[in-house]
Amino acid sequence: MNLFVLTGAGCSAESGLGTFRDTDGVWARFDPMKLATPEGFAADPDLVQAFYNARRRNTRAASPNAAHFALARLEAALERRGGSLFLCTQNIDDLHERAGSHNVVHMHGELLRARCLQCGAASPWQDDIGGDDVCPACRAAGTLRPHVVWFGEMPLYMHEIHDALEEADLFVAIGTSGSVYPAAGFVAAARQLGIRTCELNLDPSDNAGYFDERFYGPASETVPAWAGRLTAGPDAVV
Structure with missing residues (x-):
């Protein structure tokens, strides 16, 4: 399974870093x-x-929270089974890396x-x-x-991001507002590619209607629970 995860400020909010x-x-x-x-x-x-x-x-x-650590564990679990987790973050902090994630792309620097x-x-x-x-x-x-990346500047690694999206089996957005482009357009691109989509957020994003599955609550709760469903039990897909 190849997983594309997009994270936004809501993923780091519980670590004390403000949303925008x-x-x-x-x-x-x-x-x-x-x-x-x-x-x-x-x-x-x-x-x-x-x-x-x-x-x-x-x-x-700041320190990584449970959402960061859950994504790092999920990346490792996917790799053990021949899959991958491409972690595209809008965040400019390094909390994903400090939690143990390796395949992190910072599109906003x-x-x-x-x-x-x-x-x-x-x-x-x-x-x-x-x-x-x-x-x-x-x-x-x-x-x-x-x-x-400031307003009016081009986000980074767009070619790598689009290549990873085309290879994905599942697109997941975590803690994003759904209002900042081009990242807000990734879910529509995923749907056009026939990729299943999932949103994990504190509240519905501006583009929540594009997601096949939606789970709402603090990232420190929703992300570990969602990752656990992917990796454990008889219906595990990882």
């Missing part, structure tokens, strides 16, 4: 045009760096990397990014930005 589009989410409290666009960074790089420096510190302090505006290299970066910091790849100074 809820009524009390990040973009309800901060202006995304000032903090998450190339134009905002050009206008006030210090403000943008300070915002992402704070988020980087929050990410380092990674907060714990810094990208050089001069050479384009994305280097591991745990600390704050300062205006005079040097790129580890090309040694240029003052050229680093967060390695995150």
